[in-house]
Amino acid sequence: MSEQYRNNFLREVEKNVEEGEWVKMCMQCGVCSGSCPLGPHWEHPPQEIFMMIRANKREEVLTSSSMWMCTSCYNCMARCPRGLPITHIMHGLAHYAKRIGIAPKEQPTAKFAQKFWDNLAKKGRVNELKLGLALYFMNGFSEGVKTSLKMKDIGLGMLKTKRMNPLEILGGHGVKDQSGFQKMLQKATELESARVGKEQGK
Amino acid sequence: MKEYSFYPGCSSQKGASAENYMRSTNSISKELGFKLNDIPDWNCCSASIGYAGGGELPRLVLSARNLALSEQAHPKQDVVATCAACWLATREAKERLEHDKSLFAEANIALKEAGLQLKNDQGKNIRHMVEVLIEDFGYEEIKKHVKKPLEGIKIAGYVGCQTNRPFGIAGESFENPMYLDKLTETLGADPVKNYDKKVSCCGGALAFSEPEKSQALIKDIIGAAYDGGADMIVTPCPVCQMNVEVYQDQINQKYGTKFKIPVVYYSTLMSVAFGQSAKEAALDGQVIPAKQLEQIAAK
Ligand code: SF4
Numbered sequence: 324m325s326e327q328y329r330n331n332f333l334r335e336v337e338k339n340v341e342e343g344e345w346v347k348m349c350m351q352c353g354v355c356s357g358s359c360p361l362g363p364h365w366e367h368p369p370q371e372i373f374m375m376i377r378a379n380k381r382e383e384v385l386t387s388s389s390m391w392m393c394t395s396c397y398n399c400m401a402r403c404p405r406g407l408p409i410t411h412i413m414h415g416l417a418h419y420a421k422r423i424g425i426a427p428k429e430q431p432t433a434k435f436a437q438k439f440w441d442n443l444a445k446k447g448r449v450n451e452l453k454l455g456l457a458l459y460f461m462n463g464f465s466e467g468v469k470t471s472l473k474m475k476d477i478g479l480g481m482l483k484t485k486r487m488n489p490l491e492i493l494g495g496h497g498v499k500d501q502s503g504f505q506k507m508l509q510k511a512t513e514l515e516s517a518r519v520g521k522e523q524g525k
Numbered sequence: 526m527k528e529y530s531f532y533p534g535c536s537s538q539k540g541a542s543a544e545n546y547m548r549s550t551n552s553i554s555k556e557l558g559f560k561l562n563d564i565p566d567w568n569c570c571s572a573s574i575g576y577a578g579g580g581e582l583p584r585l586v587l588s589a590r591n592l593a594l595s596e597q598a599h600p601k602q603d604v605v606a607t608c609a610a611c612w613l614a615t616r617e618a619k620e621r622l623e624h625d626k627s628l629f630a631e632a633n634i635a636l637k638e639a640g641l642q643l644k645n646d647q648g649k650n651i652r653h654m655v656e657v658l659i660e661d662f663g664y665e666e667i668k669k670h671v672k673k674p675l676e677g678i679k680i681a682g683y684v685g686c687q688t689n690r691p692f693g694i695a696g697e698s699f700e701n702p703m704y705l706d707k708l709t710e711t712l713g714a715d716p717v718k719n720y721d722k723k724v725s726c727c728g729g730a731l732a733f734s735e736p737e738k739s740q741a742l743i744k745d746i747i748g749a750a751y752d753g754g755a756d757m758i759v760t761p762c763p764v765c766q767m768n769v770e771v772y773q774d775q776i777n778q779k780y781g782t783k784f785k786i787p788v789v790y791y792s793t794l795m796s797v798a799f800g801q802s803a804k805e806a807a808l809d810g811q812v813i814p815a816k817q818l819e820q821i822a823a824k
């Protein structure tokens with residue numbers, strides 16, 4: 324963390340987190356926390372996260388697994404009386420924690436979300452089969468075999484109904500303009516890093 | 526004939542999980558008479574789960590590329606998606622880029638690397654297929670095409686999250702949208718009244734990463750459909766469809782339930798009611814067969 328944010332996590336969030344400038348608008352009514360489908364599993368539900376940001380609890384917020392349990396259901400956003408884009412702030416906080424390297428390492432959705440991005444960034448389109456396999460094997464080989472066996476019947480159901488194609492393993496779907504797509508993504512990533520880097524005062 | 530710039534999305538591709546959604550949508554487009562022009566060389570929108578690896582700009586740029594390609598190939602045609610997540614990501618991106626000039630400028634710097642430019646000035650709307658059906662055709666028009674009413678079938682309209690929030694379908698409430706019920710009724714079937722899990726979350730992408738927690742949500746969605754006397758569930762979203770259909774065995778094992786309820790797309794219902802074949806309606810895409818629909822299609 325750069326000096327400029329010492330004791331001012333709210334400012335850091337406002338500058339670096341997607342839609343972070345909204346955090347100060349929260350009036351702590353708790354509607355979002357009560358609307359969250361996996362809320363009971365969140366260590367700190369959204370309302371609490373917003374309070375903690377203002378209370379400067381930087382480590383506790385950014386290392387929390389809570390935001391990674393957002394299902395993107397938009398229930399909170401539809402109901403928030405202050406109109407906070409809560410879903411996007413949760414995604415933004417999760418991304419920022421990951422970017423600066425303090426997101427929880429073993430959080431399953433954090434791992435899955437990264438694999439999803441890697442999968443789509445590779446060819447421009449998601450390869451569901453490779454994504455599924457990567458997911459089942461993300462906790463190592465023997466766990467993967469167990470999960471795959473557990474999921475075997477689901478796979479067979481999808482295969483039978485032609486909703487899964489085993490040949491995808493050989494390559495599968497992708498955009499035709501690979502080079503343009505990759506250059507575009509690279510440039511966007513550079514610009515984003517420059518933006519956040521600049522904000523961090525690096 | 527009405528034409529749209531169509532964004533199929535990854536799950537609609539051949540051999541992917543919502544291939545059946547695509548097939549039944551193509552069938553109803555023939556019957557109703559509209560044309561879906563695929564956005565050439567479209568890419569993934571990163572759905573709602575790409576955020577771990579992709580920051581704000583890289584994610585926006587994905588949708589910006591699709592929009593730029595759409596502007597080029599189908600100027601002035603509205604962009605239409607069948608997938609809830611595709612629709613949402615694309616519409617959010619368009620609006621964010623409209624409101625934030627510096628992000629818009631940066632998105633165009635990145636697009637230039639691919640020889641593209643987003644103008645965002647053609648007045649294109651980003652619409653879900655359901656909006657097209659309701660707003661550009663309407664229940665009355667749809668009803669005119671019904672040749673085999675789905676009589677005697679009770680259907681729970683599971684709207685779910687992302688076709689409902691944050692944008693939703695014009696004129697509908699977030700807490701109790703009625704469009705699936707109205708559509709079901711239009712097709713001659715019997716909608717479950719007061720289906721109380723209508724807009725509950727199925728766990729979305731977390732069905733993969735947090736299976737136990739998500740399956741607990743799915744169990745309640747299915748349980749409430751049975752409580753309402755449903756023979757089947759209908760949904761407008763590929764993630765909802767897959768999550769609610771394919772984990773029923775695992776849920777049964779864990780909770781001792783006896784779930785075996787078909788979960789179909791509205792497009793499959795429409796196709797069957799329009800008198801199209803089982804194949805056109807993509808009934809062979811059901812992991813849990815929709816026997817009542819098969820019977821009607823075979824009549
Ligand atoms: S619903 Fe909105 S105002 Fe209320 S606690 Fe949540 S974010 Fe704050």
Ligand code: SF4
Nearest residue numbers: 359393394396397399
């Ligand atoms: S969008 Fe995320 S934070 Fe908001 S209610 Fe849904 S799961 Fe909770």
